[in-house]
Amino acid sequence: MLFILNETNTICNQFLAEMRDADLQQDRMRFRRNQERIGEILAYEVSKSLTYQPVEVQTPLGTAPLNVPAEQPVLGTILRAGLPMHQGFMNIFDQSASAFITAYRKVHKSGNFVIQIEHISSPSLDDKTFILCDTMLATGQSIVEVCKELMGQYKIKALHIASIIASTEGVEHVRAHLPMANLWIGAVDEEMTTKSYIVPGLGDAGDLSFGEKL
DSSP states (O other), X not given: OEEEGGGSOOTHHHHHHHHHOTTGGGOHHHHHHHHHHHHHHHHHXXXXXXXXXXXXXXXXXXXXXXXXXXXXXXXXXXXXXXXHHHHHHHHHSTTOOEEEEEEEEEEOTTSOEEEEEEEEEOOOOTTXXXXXXXXXXXXXXXXXXXXXHHHHHSOOSEEEEEEEEEEHHHHHHHHHHOTTOEEEEEEEESEEOTTOOEESSOSOHHHHHHOOOO
């Protein structure tokens, strides 16, 4: 499944516009908050695909029948850029456990790179619904490598991947290598630079959120 949020006219497009704006994005707090808000909206959309069960809730005046999630998904993010978006998902799935993964592009002298996974801190994902949040889905290589590593350790029941901006190439790469994954994307851009930055994209989400790294 592939869900693209900005194919529908919603207030989310305002948040996307502000994140892309080269002047507005210099306000780090606003940039992080917009990631959080889009995360909340995507989390709401993901929630529609979960399994629900009926319950009876006692009110001061009687009982009310409701359908509530049968389980809480486990949330995950790749440090550091995905943290604000992950917070948005936690605001919605506020009883969920979380997994944190450290991964980066290890660039060779040729300019090519491989994904280096250094650390995974995660609860058990066996028979769990897992939602991986990463603000930018560029080549898709880091998401694929992280998911394959986790699936090698755990028997994940259902896999969801959420990003705010993706490239067409990245989406195709993820769908080719993780055919079981459901993708929830804010917007898809057609191009990437030679250094694998999405165009028009928005720049380096991690640097814009937390400051330039060495």
